[in-house]
Amino acid sequence: DAKTTQPTSMDCAEGRAANLPCNHSTISGNEYVYWYRQIHSQGPQYIIHGLKNNETNEMASLIITEDRKSSTLILPHATLRDTAVYYCIVRGGLFWGGFKTIFGAGTRLFVKA
């Protein structure tokens, strides 16, 4: 079973920041938080991951609470092309092989003009 809880759907106005929350209250010490997104009829796309520090890359920022029980993915300036299902996943990082990536239901983000 997925270890995360996300809202079913969210709306965001184009050009505004999209803040997608995720609860992972049972996360363990060696587990990372990963975010992927899936645009309709395509394979999932990696966005960002983090352990306990906030992270930022060219796509998004990831804010993880101090107790690591929740996180927020921030798309700073959402565009219509960001409309997708966003998946928050908790998974261990491991040398070689590693843990399975289990998807929950995700959040369906609608970016509106």
Next chain:
Amino acid sequence: GAVVSQHPSRVICKSGTSVKIECRSLDFQATTMFWYRQFPKKSLMLMATSNEGSKATYEQGVEKDKFLINHASLTLSTLTVTSAHPEDSSFYICSARAQREGQINHEQFFGPGTRLTVL
């Protein structure tokens, strides 16, 4: 980022036939590949984990004799849906985990998916 391809992207077959889907990592080696299926408006469901040179590990409820997985090389895994039936119609997605010596393996790349329709 690294590229994972799938072939074919779309396939339509008659009930009772077998269909093979290929998954290739184009510019990296992947010791581990994963196969998922996705029904309309649903999330991805992990079917099996495939390690190069060894038997695949199937998730509970997935029939290994029906969904044959072969991971013959570090860049190729195949999924064969045997004796396909209409209920096997789905979007099949593969994923490959990049091999990084001496580093924690964070990166996992997904293929574009294969839409299977069984008539």
